[in-house]
Amino acid sequence: xxxxxxxxxxxxxxxxxxxxxxxxxxxxxxxxxxFGNAALALASLMxxxxxxxxxxxxxxxxxxxDREQLLVKFLGEIIYLFETRQFLLGKVDGLRIRPQFxxxxxxxxxxxxxxxxGHELYGDVKAVTYHExxxxxxxxxxxxxxxxx
Amino acid sequence: MDLQKIDDNTWEIPAEGEMKVPARxxxxxxxxxxxxxDQTLVQARNVxxxxxIERRSFVMPDAHQGYGFPIGGVAAFDxxxxxxxxxxxxxDINCGxxxxxxxxxxxxxxxxxxxxxxxxxxxxxxxxxxxxxTKLSRAVLKDILVKGAEWAVENGYGRKEDLERTEERGxxxxxxxxxxxxxxxxxxxxxxxxxxxxxxxxxxxxxxxICDEAAARAFGLEAPGQVLVMVHCGSRGLGHQxxxxxxxxxxDAFGIAGLPDRELVHAPFKSAEGQRYYRAMCAAVNYAxxxxxxxxxxxxxxxxxxxxxxxxxxxxxxxxxNVAKVEEHDxxxxxxxxxxxxxxxTRSFGPGRPDxxxxxxxxxxxxxxxxxxGTASFLLAGTKEAEALSFxxxxxxxxxxxxxxxxxxxFRGEKIRDDLARRGIELKTTSLKGVAEEASEAYxxxxxxVRVSNEVGLGRVVAKLVPMGVMKG
Numbered sequence: 001x002x003x004x005x006x007x008x009x010x011x012x013x014x015x016x017x018x019x020x021x022x023x024x025x026x027x028x029x030x031x032x033x034x035f036g037n038a039a040l041a042l043a044s045l046m047x048x049x050x051x052x053x054x055x056x057x058x059x060x061x062x063x064x065x066d067r068e069q070l071l072v073k074f075l076g077e078i079i080y081l082f083e084t085r086q087f088l089l090g091k092v093d094g095l096r097i098r099p100q101f102x103x104x105x106x107x108x109x110x111x112x113x114x115x116x117x118g119h120e121l122y123g124d125v126k127a128v129t130y131h132e133x134x135x136x137x138x139x140x141x142x143x144x145x146x147x148x149x
Numbered sequence: 150m151d152l153q154k155i156d157d158n159t160w161e162i163p164a165e166g167e168m169k170v171p172a173r174x175x176x177x178x179x180x181x182x183x184x185x186x187d188q189t190l191v192q193a194r195n196v197x198x199x200x201x202i203e204r205r206s207f208v209m210p211d212a213h214q215g216y217g218f219p220i221g222g223v224a225a226f227d228x229x230x231x232x233x234x235x236x237x238x239x240x241d242i243n244c245g246x247x248x249x250x251x252x253x254x255x256x257x258x259x260x261x262x263x264x265x266x267x268x269x270x271x272x273x274x275x276x277x278x279x280x281x282x283t284k285l286s287r288a289v290l291k292d293i294l295v296k297g298a299e300w301a302v303e304n305g306y307g308r309k310e311d312l313e314r315t316e317e318r319g320x321x322x323x324x325x326x327x328x329x330x331x332x333x334x335x336x337x338x339x340x341x342x343x344x345x346x347x348x349x350x351x352x353x354x355x356x357x358x359i360c361d362e363a364a365a366r367a368f369g370l371e372a373p374g375q376v377l378v379m380v381h382c383g384s385r386g387l388g389h390q391x392x393x394x395x396x397x398x399x400x401d402a403f404g405i406a407g408l409p410d411r412e413l414v415h416a417p418f419k420s421a422e423g424q425r426y427y428r429a430m431c432a433a434v435n436y437a438x439x440x441x442x443x444x445x446x447x448x449x450x451x452x453x454x455x456x457x458x459x460x461x462x463x464x465x466x467x468x469x470x471n472v473a474k475v476e477e478h479d480x481x482x483x484x485x486x487x488x489x490x491x492x493x494x495t496r497s498f499g500p501g502r503p504d505x506x507x508x509x510x511x512x513x514x515x516x517x518x519x520x521x522x523g524t525a526s527f528l529l530a531g532t533k534e535a536e537a538l539s540f541x542x543x544x545x546x547x548x549x550x551x552x553x554x555x556x557x558x559x560f561r562g563e564k565i566r567d568d569l570a571r572r573g574i575e576l577k578t579t580s581l582k583g584v585a586e587e588a589s590e591a592y593x594x595x596x597x598x599v600r601v602s603n604e605v606g607l608g609r610v611v612a613k614l615v616p617m618g619v620m621k622g
Binding site for chain 2: 016018046065068069072082122123124126127129146148
C-alpha cells in the first residue's frame with residue numbers, strides 16, 4: 001500500500017464523528033487503494049495497526065453484487081479474522097478488484113499478527129453497515145463507511 | 150417534517166406519500182429535541198412504508214438514529230402480507246438485561262464491594278477480543294442455539310426457576326441451528342459466557358427508592374438499600390454475523406431497488422428467506438439467553454464465596470431489547486398474530502397476559518431499563534395500556550446523544566473512574582478509553598425517559614436503582 005515515487009504522501013483515512021458508532025472515510029488514487037485504506041481505518045477503531053508486525057498472512061477472496069456489497073463483505077473479513085483467528089491486521093497487500101459476471105470480486109493478502117498480551121485493544125466493531133455508505137470517484141476515490149460498535 | 154402534537158408526550162407524523170400508517174413518537178418536548186437532531190424521524194417514516202405494517206410505526210422516548218429502523222423503534226407486521234427485517238432487530242440480536250435480587254443490604258456489601266467486583270471481573274470474561282472460559286464443540290453450540298438458557302441450566306449454570314423468570318422462558322422455540330451460517334458458528338464458539346465491550350456492563354446496584362410497593366413486593370424488592378445485580382449483554386459475534394448474513398441473503402433474493410435505505414432490506418415473513426432469518430434470529434436470541442444465564446451463575450458463585458451465601462439471589466427477570474417475535478395483538482379492533490419488531494425497545498406486557506410469568510401476572514411483567522454508566526437504572530412494570538399504545542413496548546435505556554469520538558475528546562477515563570470513586574462507586578474495566586466513550590454525559594437523561602414512559606403509560610415505575618460497583622468490558 002506504500003505511496004511511491006513522486007506522489008506526495010496521501011492521507012489514508014479520516015475518522016468522522018457519529019452519534020452511536022464508528023464512521024470513517026478512506027482515500028486512494030485507485031478504488032483498490034481506497035478499499036485497502038478502508039481496511040486500515042476499520043482496524044484503527046480496534047487497535048493500532050501501525051504497531052502490528054506483519055508476521056502472519058491471510059489470503060481473502062470476496063465477491064459482491066455491487067461495489068458497496070463488495071466493500072461490506074471485504075471489511076467483514078477483518079472482523080471475522082479477528083474474532084475467530086485473533087488476527088490483527090497491520091498491512092494490506094496486492095488488493096485487486098475485478099469486474100466479474102454481474103458484480104465484482106476482490107482478492108488481497110492481509111498481513112498481521114496474532115493477538116498477544118502486548119497488543120492493546122480499544123474498540124469492538126460488531127458489524128459493517130450500509131448506512132451512509134458511499135463510494136465516490138472524484139480526484140481518486142473516497143469510500144465512506146459506518147460500522148456498528 | 151410535519152409533526153403533529155397529540156398531547157405533551159405524544160407526537161404523530163400523519164401517513165403521507167408512501168407511508169401506509171402514521172408514525173407515532175412518545176417523547177417529552179425535551180426528549181423530542183434530541184430525537185429531532187438526527188435521522189430518527191426519517192427512519193420512523195421509512196418503516197411506516199414497509200409492506201403489511203399494522204397500526205403505526207412507533208418511536209420510544211429514548212430513540213435515536215439506527216440502521217434502517219431507528220433504535221427505540223417498534224413495528225408490527227401482518228404474518229401473510231407483512232415482512233421481517235434484520236434492520237428491525239439490529240445487529241446485536243437479543244441484546245438484553247438480566248436483574249438478580251439479593252437478601253443483602255448495602256451495609257452488608259459496601260465493605261466487600263471492592264472484593265466482589267474484583268472477583269466478578271476475574272470470573273466473567275469481558276472486553277474486546279476476550280474469549281470465553283469454555284471451549285465449545287460445534288455440536289454443543291448447536292444444542293445451545295436450540296435450547297438457550299435451558300441448556301445452561303441443564304449444564305449446571307443456574308436454577309430451574311430462572312427460566313420461569315426469563316422472557317420466552319429463555320428459549321425461542323422456533324430456533325434452528327441449521328439456518329445459522331458456519332461463519333456465525335465460528336464467531337460464537339469462542340465468545341459464549343463473555344460480557345463483550347462497548348455499552349455492555351455488569352453492575353452491583355442498590356435500591357434507592359420504591360415507587361410501587363405492591364409490584365416491588367411481587368418482584369422481590371423489599372426496601373431501599375437492598376442490593377441487586379444487573380447484567381447487560383447480547384449474542385456477541387454470532388448474532389452480529391446472523392444479521393450481516395441475512396442482510397446479504399435478502400438483498401440477493403429481493404434486491405434493493407426502491408429502498409430508501411439499504412439497511413431496510415426485508416423479506417416477506419412467510420418467504421423461505423424470511424423464515425430462515427426468523428429461525429436463525431431465534432437461535433441467536435437463545436445464544437444470548439444462555440450467555441446471560443452463565444454470567445448470572447458466576448455472579449452467584451462469587452457472592453457465595455465472598456459473602457458466605459448466594460441464597461435469596463433470585464432472578465427478577467431477563468428481558469430482550471433487540472428481537473422480532475410472533476405475538477397476539479389488537480389490530481384494528483380484532484385480535485391477530487403479528488410479527489413484532491422491537492429494536493432498542495423492551496416488551497412491557499401488563500397484568501393478566503399469559504406470556505407474563507405466573508408470579509408476576511397480577512402486576513405485569515418486570516421491565517428493566519438500564520441507565521448509562523454510573524447513573525440510575527429503573528425497574529418498571531408492564532401495563533395494559535402499553536398493549537394498546539405500542540404493541541406492549543417501552544424504552545430500553547438512555548440512548549446516546551454524543552459520538553464516541555466526541556466523548557473521547559471531552560472526557561478522560563481516569564477522571565471518570567476517580568469521580569465515581571468519590572461517589573463511592575467502584576469501577577473495574579478492561580479499557581479506560583472505553584470508559585471515556587461511555588461517559589454518562591454522552592447519553593440521554595434516563596430519568597426523563599422513564600418519567601415519560603410512566604406518564605404515557607408504556608411502563609409503570611416500580612423502583613429506582615443506583616450503582617455501587619460497575620464492571621465494563
